[in-house]
Amino acid sequence: MVAGLYAAMSYGLALIYGVLKIINLANAGFLMLGAYVTWWLFTSFGIHPLLAPLAIVPAFFLFGWGLERTLVRRVLGAEPIISLLLLFGVWLVLQNLAYVIWTGDTRSIEMPFVEATVNVAGMPLAVPRLFVFAMGVLALVALQLFLTRTYLGRAIRATAQDRDAARLVGIDVDRVMGIAFGIGIALAGFGGSLLSLLFSFTPDFGRTLSLKSFCIVVLGGLDSIVGVAFGAIALSLAEAFGVRYMPASLQNLISFVVLVVVLIALPKGIAGTLRALRRG
Amino acid sequence: MDRRAVALVAVALAAAVAVPFVAGQSEYVLDVLFLIFLYGAMATAWNLLGGFAGQVSFGHAAFLGIGAYTTAILTQIGVSLWLAVPAASLLAGLYSLVIGIPAFRLRGPYFSIATIGIGEATRLVALNWTSLTGGASGLTLSAAPPLTLQYFAALALCALTVALAAWIKRSRFGFALAAVRQDPDAAETLGVATTLVKTQALFLSACIIGVAGSVYALHYLFISPDSVFGFSTSIGLVIMPIVGGLGTVTGPLIGAVVYTFIREQLAATLANADLLAFGLLLIAIVVFEPRGILGIVDRVRRAARAKAAPAVQR
16 A cells, blocks of 8 residues: 555656756655645645645646746756765755744644545555555556647657657657646645655655655666556565564564665666666 | 866965964864865765766765775774774775675665665664674773864875866776766676676775764764764765766865855754755756756856857957
8 A cells, every 4th residue: 555655756856867967856845844744734724635736736837847847957967976966965955844834843744634544345444545555556557548649748758768759759858847846746745745644744754755766666677657656565565564574673684685686686677777877 | 187176276285274264262273174085085985886986875884884994903902003094094995895796786866775775774783793893882982183284184185086086087997987877788898897897886985985984983082883984975965066067177165165054054953954954955967957966056157258259259
């Protein structure tokens, strides 16, 4: 069930990598921000956490689009490490703004809905987990439809495949990249919002999660949305089984171990990744 | 090095050595300078890999932690410092080889992200291996050497590291690292064993930071996984060289001065405001002047020269 959440939080990373060929290290910051905004809407205005994405997705889209316009655009031509450092700076700012605004206390959303369970074939299942899974799948379907059925979606895919060729056939590549970055950030906010239903959080919690996202994206193939969904399932299964054999406090190690194993066992897959990186 | 630079270095060193005798009992001055030298040494060591070879690591706190914990544990069981400090350095170096082998299968940004994972994994292990590390409650060391001695240790470490960096930059090894940074494929074609030189740079940098870990532990006398293995330590090591000037010899030292002062000023006023400031600083530097403070100095100098030149012609 956690797979839905993992997938939702990794789509944005894959989309931004696919189109802009940069790794969004600030993804963790936007996840965290999504969780905090959901919590804030709930505690201050009593808005149901499941409705929060309606506000978060457009707001985060605008934020991401603006960020691309003002900062990210300037470093796109530079070495990959420069954009990584820029987004790392954005992450630091977001994380520590959150510390200043919301302090480092652990927050969680407390309401009957979050604790509710239903029995499915004799197994008690937590209601929010079902919803999170459903919304993760929903996001996958919506994203896939958007990318294959609309003009803008096709333009995004064309830009991801070959930026120059896309420009040649008359796609406004600059505009597409801004929009893709915005969507990526919106997806991170969406993921964060879902996450607030399942876990408690602090401004710092994004780090291990962003590691998981990276692991998922590497597992699933760097610019395939469906691949990301499979990667998410694989990692959440690995974690669920891993917990049986090792203490829960070491659970976060699993994603790292999986990452290393994939890198050593599948050098071919990584070689493809590296080639894509060199081209970008 | 030209004669002016030699003179400048000699004067700076003499001044640094004289400080404890002049400042005397002012612990604050010594303390701040101690931190600058300690951070300067670590930033310079990080820069060997991150700046010279272009492999940005977000996990260097692991080496500081291993150095600090090795020193703490060895001195607790009565091992002399003359043995404990080299052991700390060596262990950090060995650990860097263990993680370097899988991590260097990755390039550029992928390596960087893997190092976040390595740093985090190391911290988690230190936190959970309670029988060895004492877990979250940390370890306490019994006796500290006098502050003046600590000061000289940090100064010596810093001076040696900067000298090493200056030497490496002009050596064959340094050129190989620069080739790896500029274009790994071309470097490989030209006969540079890219993985080997990257691993060597990582090893050197880890050994130096291991010693810094010893000095750190002996200064604070208390270490915990969250302090020495903490992510903010790794962040600091990334920020200092970038602020000063990535891949230069003196840049990390300048960065260490800026870093120490910002931390001293802001950490007291607002929790985490220092990291907020560093984040903004990082964004500003990357967008406007990726060469850091030395890049700004260079620009100002050129502008001054451009202004002066026409005057001479007339």
